[in-house]
Amino acid sequence: MSKNEPNPTTVDAAKRFASQKETAFGVESLLPHLEGAPPSNTAPPKYQNTEIIRTGIDSLYLSFHGSARLNLLSRLQELKEIAKSTRCRDERTPPALHLAGIKFIVKPKGQSIYPFVLFNNHFVIRVASEASSNAPPVYMQISSELLTMHGYDAALEMSRRIAGQIVADCNQGTISRVDLCCDFTTELDWLSVDPIAWVCRSNKRSEYREANELTGYxxxxxxxxxxxxxxxxxxIEVSEKSFFKEIWKLRGWDEEQTVWRLEYQIRQAFLKDTASTNPDTFIDKMNSAWNYLTSNWLSLRLISLNDGNSSRWPLHPDWKVLCDARFNHVGVDDIRRARFEVLPSDYSIFTGALGYLTSFMVKHEHQTMTQALAAFYDAAEEHFKIDDKRHETFAHYVQTKLAEKRIKFVKLKQIGELE
Structure with missing residues (x-):
């Protein structure tokens, strides 16, 4: 995630959807010209107890660059001031701003580094001021309803038209975050799953329940x-996204079974390493990204007590169904992440080393750096001999750490030479 990308705030679902119902926005006025089918699904794979209903993009966050339109910024400032006064007097809804034929309301407050926030029931748009040099001029969040009901291509085209009216010479946009999702039914009892069967690249895990029922991880x-x-x-009983039920029924849902969702929230750093931040080419990488995420980042495995490496355990058959989910008819490529650690700076190396060395000098009452450096090696060797927590020699420890860091801090130049 870029350090300049704002952190989306979580809004109470009831309040959010209430505000949407109170105001009628004309987003649909543009849709007839952009109507397109949502990303297609292949025939849903099925195992004994698990069946995929649909796949799709739940949320899309785009950054746009261009030159600020000063007249628009002035208008946004006016509407922001009106929104402030309207809120204080508790009067009618503030006047709307129309962009690409779509109505937006300007909020009385900005968010993070963005002074202007525009919204309707399909978009939340943050706009930077002319003086903002560290942030994309336009940061746009597209709703799951627009993406689900009208498709990725139509939503992307609409977002570009809007952004083009906010900034001049607007580019085609860059993906800052995208959420890939798969809705499915299963008879698998999640509570019966042994926690160690979950193999994940993150150690962070939260479990959610209502009474004795598991509602999610x-x-x-x-x-x-x-x-x-x-x-x-x-x-969706809380979020009121009832449109999903209609989609599910078209895909064979019997209206009785519980529908579960597996969703991966992917930020820009991951996309740069594995897929693409270009919204036009990302569509061709979705299947590959999903396959990597469900096979390598988070997976449910069959525990094998004879193998201490959980990443080699076989995939659970029901999870394998989710791995095989597809978002379109594009093939799957191997997109293992090409992450390379950056060598620490001289500043951090010397500052850290001297911090520990001066502590050594005080503890052992050495008066000069030369004296301390001469004594350090012998003291370290002795420490490894007498410390009960150590099970290796000083020399072996140094060689082990050296080998680890040669791998961790591999240089891109070295990679090129190996090829």
Whole structure:
């Protein structure tokens, strides 16, 4: 995630959807010109107890660059001031701003580094001021309803038209975050799953329950990837996203079974390493990204007591169905992450080393750096001989750490030479 990307705030679902119902926005006025089928699903794979209903993109966050339109910024400032005064007097809804034929309301407050926030029931748009040099001029969140009901291509085209009216010479947009999801039914009892059967690249895990019923898991926290597995049927009772039920019924849902959702929230850093931040080419990488995430980032495994490496355990058959989910008819490529650690700076190396060395000088009453350096090696060797927690020699420890760091801090130049 870029350090300049704002952290989306969580809004109480009841309040959010109440505000949407109170105001009629004309987003649909543009849709007839952009109507397109949502990303297609292949025939749903089925195991004994698990069946995929649909796959799709739940949320899409785009950054746009261009030159600020000063007249629009002035208008946004006016509407922001009106919104402040309207809120204080508790009067009617503030006047709307129309962009690409769509009506938006300007909020009385900005968010994070963005002074202007525009919204309707399909978009939340943050707009930077002319003086903001560290942030994309336009940061746009597209709703799951628009993406689900009208498709990725139509939503992308609409977002570009809107962004083009906010900034001049607007680019085609960059993906800052995208949420891939798969809705499915299963007879698998999640409570019966042994916790060690979950194999995840993150150690962070949260479990959610209502009374004695498990409602979901969250894997990961504040990283490039976050996974959610939850009871979507229960969730839409709160979020009021009833349109999902109509989609599910068209895909064969019997209106009785619980629908679960597996969802991966993917940020820009992951996309740069594995897929693409270009919204036009990402569509061709979705299947590959999903396959990697369900096979390598988070997976449910059959525990094998004879193998201490859980990543080699076979996939649970029901989880294998989810791995095989597809978002379109594009093939699957191997997209193992190419992550390379950056060598620490000289500043951090010397500052850290001198911090420990001066502590050694005080503890052992050495007066000069030369004296301390001469004594350090012998003291370290002796420590490894007498410390009960150590099970190796000083020399072996040094060689082990050296080998680890040669791998961790591999240089890109070295990679190129090996090829």
């Amino acid at each position: 969250v894997f990961g926290k504040s990283g490039d990837v976050l996974a959610r597995l939850y009871d979507k049927t229960r969730e």
